[in-house]
Amino acid sequence: MAATMSPFSARRRILAIAHHLRAPPTGSSFALRDTQHHEQPATTSSASPAPVRVCVTGAAGQIAYTLLFSIASGHVFGPNQPVALQLLDIPQGAEAMNGVAMELQDCALPLLAEVIQTTNPLVAFKDVDYAILLGAMPRREGMQRKDLLRANVGIFKEQGEALDRVAKKSVKVVVVGNPANTNALICAHYAPSIPSRQFTALTRLDENRAKAQLASRAGVAVENVKNVCIWGNHSNTQFPDVAHGYIVASDREVPVADYVGDKAYLEGEFIKTVAMRGAAIIAARKLSSAMSAAKAVADHVRDWHQGTPDGEFVSMAVISDGNMYGVPPGLVYSFPVVIDKKGKYRIVPGLDVSPFARAKLDATTAELQEEKREALDHIAHQVAAVPAVTAKPATQGTQAAAPAQGSSVSTN
Amino acid sequence: MPALAPPATQHPAKVEPLRVCVTGAAGQIAYSLIINIANGTVFGPEQPVILQLLDIAPALEAMKGVEMELYDCALPLLAGIVLTTDPLEAFRDVDYAILLGAMPRRAGMLRKDLLKANVGIFQVQGAAIDAVAKKTVKVVVVGNPANTNALVCSHYAPSIPKANFSALTRLDENRAKSMVAVRAGVAVDQVKNVIIWGNHSNTQYPDVAHAHITRDGARVAVEEAIKDEAYLHGEFIKAVALRGAAIIAARKLSSAMSAAKAVVDHVRDWHFGTRSGEFVSMAVVTDAHAAAAYGIPEDLCFSLPLSIKEDGHYEVVAGLPVSDFARGKLDATVAELEEEKAEAFAHIEYLAAVKKAEEEAKTAHANGDAAPVAEVSA
Numbered sequence: 184m185a186a187t188m189s190p191f192s193a194r195r196r197i198l199a200i201a202h203h204l205r206a207p208p209t210g211s212s213f214a215l216r217d218t219q220h221h222e223q224p225a226t227t228s229s230a231s232p233a234p235v236r237v238c239v240t241g242a243a244g245q246i247a248y249t250l251l252f253s254i255a256s257g258h259v260f261g262p263n264q265p266v267a268l269q270l271l272d273i274p275q276g277a278e279a280m281n282g283v284a285m286e287l288q289d290c291a292l293p294l295l296a297e298v299i300q301t302t303n304p305l306v307a308f309k310d311v312d313y314a315i316l317l318g319a320m321p322r323r324e325g326m327q328r329k330d331l332l333r334a335n336v337g338i339f340k341e342q343g344e345a346l347d348r349v350a351k352k353s354v355k356v357v358v359v360g361n362p363a364n365t366n367a368l369i370c371a372h373y374a375p376s377i378p379s380r381q382f383t384a385l386t387r388l389d390e391n392r393a394k395a396q397l398a399s400r401a402g403v404a405v406e407n408v409k410n411v412c413i414w415g416n417h418s419n420t421q422f423p424d425v426a427h428g429y430i431v432a433s434d435r436e437v438p439v440a441d442y443v444g445d446k447a448y449l450e451g452e453f454i455k456t457v458a459m460r461g462a463a464i465i466a467a468r469k470l471s472s473a474m475s476a477a478k479a480v481a482d483h484v485r486d487w488h489q490g491t492p493d494g495e496f497v498s499m500a501v502i503s504d505g506n507m508y509g510v511p512p513g514l515v516y517s518f519p520v521v522i523d524k525k526g527k528y529r530i531v532p533g534l535d536v537s538p539f540a541r542a543k544l545d546a547t548t549a550e551l552q553e554e555k556r557e558a559l560d561h562i563a564h565q566v567a568a569v570p571a572v573t574a575k576p577a578t579q580g581t582q583a584a585a586p587a588q589g590s591s592v593s594t595n
Numbered sequence: 596m597p598a599l600a601p602p603a604t605q606h607p608a609k610v611e612p613l614r615v616c617v618t619g620a621a622g623q624i625a626y627s628l629i630i631n632i633a634n635g636t637v638f639g640p641e642q643p644v645i646l647q648l649l650d651i652a653p654a655l656e657a658m659k660g661v662e663m664e665l666y667d668c669a670l671p672l673l674a675g676i677v678l679t680t681d682p683l684e685a686f687r688d689v690d691y692a693i694l695l696g697a698m699p700r701r702a703g704m705l706r707k708d709l710l711k712a713n714v715g716i717f718q719v720q721g722a723a724i725d726a727v728a729k730k731t732v733k734v735v736v737v738g739n740p741a742n743t744n745a746l747v748c749s750h751y752a753p754s755i756p757k758a759n760f761s762a763l764t765r766l767d768e769n770r771a772k773s774m775v776a777v778r779a780g781v782a783v784d785q786v787k788n789v790i791i792w793g794n795h796s797n798t799q800y801p802d803v804a805h806a807h808i809t810r811d812g813a814r815v816a817v818e819e820a821i822k823d824e825a826y827l828h829g830e831f832i833k834a835v836a837l838r839g840a841a842i843i844a845a846r847k848l849s850s851a852m853s854a855a856k857a858v859v860d861h862v863r864d865w866h867f868g869t870r871s872g873e874f875v876s877m878a879v880v881t882d883a884h885a886a887a888a889y890g891i892p893e894d895l896c897f898s899l900p901l902s903i904k905e906d907g908h909y910e911v912v913a914g915l916p917v918s919d920f921a922r923g924k925l926d927a928t929v930a931e932l933e934e935e936k937a938e939a940f941a942h943i944e945y946l947a948a949v950k951k952a953e954e955e956a957k958t959a960h961a962n963g964d965a966a967p968v969a970e971v972s973a
Contacts (some may be wrong), residue, residue, distance in 0.1 A: 249627065252852050256636065282845030288777070289838065289853035291769040291860075293784035391669040399666065406671035447888030460667065474630050475667035482669075 234265040234296040236351075238311045240342070241318025241360060243276035243283060245470065250315070255287060255295040259485045267297040270317065271307035291332060304345035307583065311350045313488075316342060316370070319360025327558065332365070336561040339366045343373025352377060355526075357483055358384045363417045363456065364500050364515040365554040371515075376501070377545035380528075384412040384485075384500035386421065386517035388472070388479035392460045393423040394551065399428070401442055407431040411439065412519035413498040414508075414540075415547025416554075421517070422543035423457045425449055427534050450539060490524040496531050497522070508536060508544060511515060512549045600917035612643040612674040614689045618704045618720070619696030619738065620648035620678075621657040623848065625857035628693070633673040637863045643674040649685035649731070650696065670897055675924070682723035691972025693858060694720060701949045707938060710743065711905075714942045717744045721751025730755060732822075733907070735760045737854065741795045741970055742878045742896040743935040749896075750943065758909075761865070764791040764799065764898035766850070766857035771801040771835045774807070779820045785809045790878040790900045792921075793928025794935075799898070800924035801835040803827055805915050828920055868905040874912045877901055888913040891925065926965060 237254055239247050247270075253259060254266055268287070272280045277300075308314060311528050320334035339358075346354060354377060357518050358367035363384035371382035390413050398405040409430035415421050426438040431440065443449060458498050464472040500517040503510045507530055510516050520528040536544065613633055625648075631637060632644055645731040648666070650658050658678050665676060679685050686692060698712035717736075724732060732755060736745035741762035747758040768791045776783040785808050792800040803817040809849055810820065821827060842850040864875050879885075886893040888911055900912040917925065 248852060249630065249921075252627070252856070258634070278845050278848065282842050282848075283852075285842055285845060286853040288773045289766070289770045289842075289850065290781045290856040291773050291776075292856075293782060293868070296782075298831050369861050384678075388667070392667045394669050398669075404671065405669045407664075445961040462661055464660050464667075467656050467663060470660075472667065474661075475627060475664040478630065478634075478668040478670075590777075 191448065198392075209327075211250045213497060232264060234267040235260050235313065236267045236269060237306045237315065238269040238271060238312045239315045239317060240271040240307065241276075241316075242270035243272040243279035244317060245473035246317050246359065246476045246480070248283065249341040249473050250317070250480055251287060253293045253481045255290065257294050259481050260488060262294075265294050265296040268299070269307050269309070269311060270298065272302065273302060274302050277302055291320075292552065300455045304342055305349055308342070308345045308354075308402065308470055309349045310352055313354045313484060314342075314346060314350060314354055315484065316356065316358045316366070317360055319363075319366055322361075330405060330432045332362070332554070332557050333561045335360070335362070335366050336369055336558055336565060339369040340373050340562070342442060343370040346370070347374035347376050350374075350377070354381060355487055357485075357487075358382070358515075358531065359480060359485055362554060364517075364551060365558050366461055367500065367515040368502075368513075368555060369558055369562070379502045382502065382515065383483070384417060384515050384517070385476075385479060385481040385483055386417050386498045386500050388476050389417065389421055389423060389460075389500040389517075391406070391475065391479050393425075393453075393457045397425065397428070397439060397443065399429055400448075400453075401431055401439075404431055408439070409436075409495055410494060410519070413517045414544055416519055416551050417500065417517065418456050418547075418550065420547040421541065421552045422547055423454055424455075424543075425538060426537060427519070448561075458581060479572065486522055487528065488526055490526065491520075491522045496520055499528065501530065507532065508534075509541070510548055511552070512542065514548070514555060516548070516551060610642055612645045613691065614645045614647060614687075615637055616647040616649060616685050616689045616692045616728075618649040618685065618692075618694045621650040621654035621661060622695060623851040623891075624695050624737065624854045624858070626661065627851045627856055628695070629661065629665065630668060630670075631855065631859050633668070633670045635672050637859050638866060640672075643672045645675040645677070646673070646921055647677040647679070647685050647687070647689060649679055649682060650846070652680050655680060668756075682720050683727055686720070686723045686732075687727045689732055689860060692720075692728065692732055692734045693726060693862070693923070694734065694736045695738055695743060701738075706935075709769075710740065710808065710935060710938050711942050713740065713744050714747050714939050714946070715723075716941070717747040718751050721748040724748070725752035727752050728752075728755070733862075733865055734760045735858060735865075736760070737858060739795065740935060742898070742932060743939050746880065746894075746896040746936060747876065747943065750881070750940075757880040757882070760896070761861070761863055762795060762882055762896050762898070763854075763857060764795050764878050765794065765855050765861040766874045766878045767791045767799055767801060767835055767838075767898075767957060769801075769853065769857050769860065770838045771831075773808070773836060774831065775817055775821065776804060776928070777871075779808050779810070781808050781810055787873050788900070789817070790874070790915075791898045792925055793898055794932050795878060795898065796931065797836050798924075798926075798928040798931045799836055800921065800928060802921060802924075803831075804918060804921065805900070830875060864903055865909070865912055866907060868907065869903045874900040874902045878907070879911075884913070885911045889917065889925065890922075891929050892933065895929070895936060897929070 192356050203466055241247055251268060254495050270280055280300050284300050287295060287298055301306060319338060320331060322331050335445045339420060358370060367382045367384040371379040394405055394408040395409050397408045407430055409429055413421055415426055428439040429436045432444045440449060440465055461472060491497055496519040499520050500515050503516045504512045519531045521531055522528040615667050617629060619625055638644060648658055662676050662678055699715060700709050711900050736748060738744055745760050746761040749757050768789055771789045772786045773783050773791060775786045787807055789806040792801040792802055806817040807814050808817060839850060861877060869875055876898050881891060881893050881895050881897050883893055885899060891897060902910040902912055903909040
């Protein structure tokens with residue numbers, strides 16, 4: 184990797200952007216201090232802020248079980264910010280969801296102002312500030328990717344339309360259910376009155392995994408591994424990139440490539456390990472990673488809410504625009520981003536892209552374009568096949584995709 | 596740059612990590628609990644921790660999966676992880692031991708058998724704690740029957756003060772508080788000093804006689820805010836005691852999230868202390884002082900109201916008036932705990948006698964003595 188821009192130049196650039204975007208500091212800064220001593224009763228004091236409304240779909244599932252506790256405990260929005268949880272799942276999950284709501288109550292959490300549970304997206308997304316979409320159609324034995332995509336188009340169409348109708352226009356959406364990137368794209372497509380930049384997919388888990396691998400390899404604490412980012416799709420084509428990363432060691436900052444000093448590893452086994460980590464967890468636990476996935480969601484939302492630390496960037500899959508890094512516009516693509524204190528993100532510009540990285544970026548682009556094409560195909564068939572019997576959203580911008588030519592519904 | 600030792604946290608003012616053992620580490624409650632120990636929720640944002648995880652051999656793969664996930668959580672305070680099936684490794688130098696693992700009750704199993712099986716487990720763990728843990732170790736038993744398991748554990752760790760052994764009743768307390776909060780229409784953190792007395796079982800006594808809420812800035816006794824003695828002495832008590840079953844009915848799994856949160860609260864308060872005027876419930880080994888305060892026997896693991904000082908030492912809150920109703924409830928749970936204790940210790944005696952007989956047989960054999968040893972009756 185012939186880097187013409189060292190991680191430090193990149194860092195200076197990030198600091199410059201952060202300074203440019205930074206708003207004057209607000210009153211409440213989130214620092215997790217003596218959490219057992221915050222006297223302010225969150226929901227009864229007139230001085231406490233209004234609750235942040237957070238919808239979590241797939242609320243009866245594994246990731247939600249860890250994540251809901253984390254949100255309600257103050258790990259995401261801080262120790263002084265009450266939250267209202269709006270839980271959504273399918274009817275088959277309603278009883279289990281009720282059990283989760285009961286447990287949340289039994290947790291005796293001062294910041295938990297309210298819990299709503301529903302199987303109706305129009306209730307679940309009402310007035311939400313954040314929507315965390317964990318639920319998606321899981322891949323079953325023998326299922327083709329086509330079938331998976333078709334089922335997920337159905338789900339994210341319904342949820343996108345509901346968000347469009349009832350969520351706050353400032354809602355921030357995080358899609359976790361796979362295929363996350365393309366599901367986020369579909370969701371955004373069906374919520375035209377909400378800026379598409381507010382739709383993201385989770386690649387923070389891959390980033391955290393990448394940092395953990397490097398920390399272990401380098402023999403340093405994980406929080407001393409910085410600016411390692413994930414490009415592209417949350418799939419096997421993802422590109423965990425260390426070219427702009429550095430390790431803090433003995434008060435010095437050393438580029439990852441120099442510290443680890445094994446290019447073959449960084450371009451080979453490291454990338455594979457990160458991409459296959461999910462499968463490795465399943466092999467050991469016989470269940471997929473809930474704990475670490477929930478932690479990654481918490482990180483993604485927390486940073487999106489309060490901003491990233493100076494000089495540091497994080498990975499989020501966001502809608503590509505302006506041909507940054509040679510990625511065509513209109514894909515949900517993981518990029519390194521910085522986020523200001525007002526919660527606005529910007530893709531980090533001007534990072535050097537080596538030939539090696541170029542190939543990686545292009546490969547994951549190709550996969551995402553293929554997924555998008557298939558998704559739009561299904562969307563076209565959806566619109567052609569289903570007459571508009573559901574009530575149209577009242578005066579909400581333009582409708583979803585125009586019907587495709589040809590009215591036959593082919594079963595792929 | 597050479598690769599160094601296992602990852603170490605690099606805080607400027609380096610704080611010595613706390614060593615925390617969790618048994619039953621591959622299980623449900625552990626999955627909800629461990630992340631919250633490792634992320635600073637229990638011991639605060641400046642305190643690194645080393646997790647020493649113990650489970651049985653069949654669970655080793657699953658434990659490895661948990662370890663992988665912990666690394667993937669990228670937690671700055673997690674200074675190290677030890678995975679083991681050996682209690683002598685798991686309890687080495689620990690500051691806290693959280694014993695989630697126990698023999699679960701299977702269909703058709705009598706309580707006798709459950710107690711016997713658990714005596715075996717807590718004998719081994721108590722002895723290991725005695726051998727290798729820090730002498731200041733604090734132990735929280737969650738695996739049921741929690742109170743009696745804690746007593747047995749303490750019995751086998753004679754070099755550790757009895758006061759360092761506890762069983763979890765904080766889940767019952769949190770459940771009771773949240774029900775009061777809903778009924779009284781206040782936030783749950785406005786409910787204080789609800790007590791759980793006795794055994795973590797159906798004989799527990801959730802007591803609001805000394806509890807209060809804060810509403811519109813004013814302190815109101817719970818019995819004033821909820822003027823319904825029939826409810827407080829009847830349905831309320833049953834609802835708290837049966838809450839676990841209600842969760843199982845809905846989830847088809849037992850409460851892990853809320854149990855883990857209760858462990859977090861129990862350990863955090865034991866570590867940092869409680870606020871002035873506030874008390875919490877922990878099942879602790881009764882000494883003469885506690886026994887005299889409430890007319891209960893010594894040397895039971897009994898849930899009591901405690902205030903905990905900043906140095907982590909607790910005191911039983913004495914002098915709370917005990918109504919006739921409460922007296923009846925206390926006596927019932929005492930009776931159950933005494934029965935469990937008697938059964939457990941009968942088995943302990945049996946095990947000791949068997950061991951003695953084996954040793955005598957060994958000595959006799961070594962001396963070439965062919966005389967048979969009399970059988971020890973169970």
